Amino acid sequence: MKKILIALLFVLVSTSVFAKKIDIVFWHSLGFHIKDVVDDMVEEYNETHSGVEVDAVFQGLYEELQVKMMTAAVTRQLPEVSQVQYEYLETYIENGLVEPIDRYLDELIKEDVPQLMWDLVTRDNKIYGVPFCVSATMFYYNKDAFESVGLDPEKPPSNWNELIEMGKKLTVDKDGDGDIDSYAMMFWTDGFYGLAPVLWAYGGEFFNEDNTRINLTSDEMVQTVTMLRDLVYTHHIMPRNWTDWEGAQAFLTGNLAMGFFSSAGISYGEQNLPWELGIAPMPEINGSRQTALGGSGLLNFATKSKKKRAAHEFIEWMVSKENTIRIHEAIGYIPVRKTALGSLALKAFHRDNPNYRVSMEALSYARPLPQHSEYYKINAKLREMLERVFLQGAEPLGELRKTEREINAMLQ
Secondary structure (H helix, E strand, O other), X not given: OHHHXXXXXXXXXXXXHHOOOEXXXXXXXXXXXXXXHHHHHHHHHXXXXXXXXXXXXXXXXXXXXXXXXXXXXXXXXXXXXXXXXXXXXXXXXXXXXXXXXXXXXXXXXXXXXXXXXXXXHEEOOEEOOEXXXXXXXXXXXXXXXXXXXXXXXXXXXXXXXXXXXXXXXXXXXXXXXXXXXXXXXXXXXXXXXXXXXXHHHOOOOOEOOOOOOEOOOOHHHHHHHHHHHHHHHOOOOOOOOOOHHHHHHXXXXXXXEEEEEEHHHHHHHHHHOOOOEEEEOOOEEOOEXXXXXXXXXXXXXXXXXXXXXXXXXXXXXXXXXXXXXXXXXXXXXXXXXXXXXXXXXXXXHHHHOHHHHHHHHHHHHXXXXXXXXXXXXXXXXXXXXXXXXXXXXXXXXXXXXXHHHHXXXXXX
């Protein structure tokens, strides 16, 4: 009996001490200023989950991560877990690299994540990932610039007419040499993300009902591009020939007063801008306020059952109530759990940091960006079209017709 007890004890000790951990590689991309936040979260997970070891590997910006993911997909060396932009999801589905995760999802998590956010990772009524970072287009403005021209820094424009009216005051020749030194507004030529809030406010859509053709010559789209172009050539409150990079630099230095930005830039702006940052809801256009949701979800690429289950448990832990609050406070991403959105902790945080509250309020008028397997090819065409309209002064309808033909020919 004594020998049996000793043998059992040895088995128990060897199982607990020498059992091999499940190794999970996690690729992430939240910017250099936030890398440490994610690393700390993963370290905490490893300390509290003895059977799993997660190796967090920072992969740079979203674009860099996507290139590395595509390379890894070709060589079949994908990590078990990775951040993936919602717009790229179709690529992984069509190539059979991910499968639906509905059967793995904890019912409590499924109920605690708003449906609007599940829509970001759902295709054909199947869920392929878990929302992790969700951003919305916000209206950023320079409070110091408002005050310098006699505008109330606590009352940003609530609609497009007010934006133009205030914009004329904010567009100034500071040194009196006859050239504008500081402009009011910049519209970045970033395709879907920039156009969507304005087009939706006019009641327009990018694609037909079955997503097989793009429609750029609708009345709503023509109104959208014409109205944005008027900022430059009619109202003269937007620079005629600044590139996106030049506009971003001007905003950082205080020579651009307003613009549309992602809520993911809130913490960076507050910590690095040399002037006081104000963030407001998107101005109403045509009596409607709209914004586009973007960001990235966590996808499970593990192929073996044990690793797949461990990877999924790690993903669910990463989007816990506490972690999604942590990501919101550190960056500005919208919390993905209902229990976080209504928590006392966030209410207390927002009392001292009101800019962060605006992104959460945007959920009431937000929509996911369009979903299409050729999203990035289409987006590149839209960017090229917008650059010709804004930088070269091309006539909108002609450019829209030309781009519509090119995209639809590509989709055939």
